[in-house]
Amino acid sequence: MQLIDIGVNLTHPSLAPQAEALLERAWAAGVCQMVLTGTSVAESEASLALCRQLDAEGTRLFSTAGVHPHDASSWNGASRAALEALLGEAQVKAVGECGLDFDRDFSPRPSQEKALEEQLALAAELRMPVFLHERAASQRLLEILRDFRDRLPAAVVHCFTGERKALYAYLDLDLHIGITGWVCDERRGTHLHPLLKDIPGERLMLETDSPFLLPRNLRPKPKNGRNEPAFLPAILQEVALHRSQTEEQLAAQTSACARAFFGLPTILMDAVQDS
Structure with a gap:
């Protein structure tokens, strides 16, 4: 069984120092490929550097390049030029993480919208998929996306946590949906359970x-409380349960979807586990 984790913040200070051991645990758990998330120009550069450092063959680790809405205040012409250069690299597979966050509003909303629009324009120009962030901003995100959707090859709303109305609107725009350990949280994620069956298999990915x-259904839980790619099977288990699929069926489906979305190569799991 092969799994692909489409959202890993491997440059985070809690993960980067143990990256090699973390990857070994992931391979052992069946996670054969990962997409490392870029959240600023610096973090996007760091994500690509980790891909090159830890996967010289360029078959297992890939990254995105973008500016997160939290950092939208820093967006300028130099940001766009830097991202365009990064997006020309073979292991960089999508524009993002970009989007809108009206929950925390760490950057003013006009700045968030401008940074998003310019990154969508860059994705349209380069014909690259988009890795989207949205919190408490689905309506505005949809309004902005509609102006670009016909020019974008694909886009995924990563870490979807919204309600049925937002999900249906995203699906109507032919967007992909990324599901995280939020779905394993009995305190705030149970509203997602009946929605999981509504996501077409060819547009569902796991992260x-x-x-x-950290998935709250994980047993035993790590003492440090940190999530890592080796725990993706816990998310697979929960999603498969509510979609009435076997874990093997869902793993094959979501991996095929991720490979098509990001343009990832097929990989032999034996080769990963023996490396």
Whole structure:
């Protein structure tokens, strides 16, 4: 069984120092490929550097390049130029993480919208998929996306935590949906359970968003409380349960979806585990 984790914050200070051991645990758990998330120009550069350092063959680790809405205040012409250069690299597979966060509002909303629009324009120009962030901003995100959707090859709403109305609107725009350990949280994620069956298999992907969102169904839980790609099977288990699928069926489906979305190579699991 092969799994692909489409959202790993491997540059986070809690993960980067133990990256090699973390990857070994992931391979052992069946996670054969990962997409490392870029959240600023510096973090996007660091994500690519980790891909090159830890996967010289360029078959297992990939990254995104973008500016997160929390950092949208820093967006300028130099940001765009830097991202465009990064997006020309073979292991960089998508524009993002970009989007809107009207929950925390760490950057003013006009700045968030401008940074998002310019990154969507860059993705349209380069014909690259987009890795989207949205919190408490689904309506505005949809309004902005509609102006670009016909020019974008694909886009995924990563770490979807919203309600049915938002999900259906995203699906109507032919967007992909990323599901995290939020779905394993009995305190705040149970509203997602009946929605999981509504996501077409060819548009569903799985992610840990590590080191965040440790699955609460995980046994035993790590003492440090940090999430990591090796825990993706716990998310697979929960999603498969509510979609009435076997874990093997869902793993094959979501991995095929991720490979098509990001343009990832097929990989032999034996080769990963023997490396």
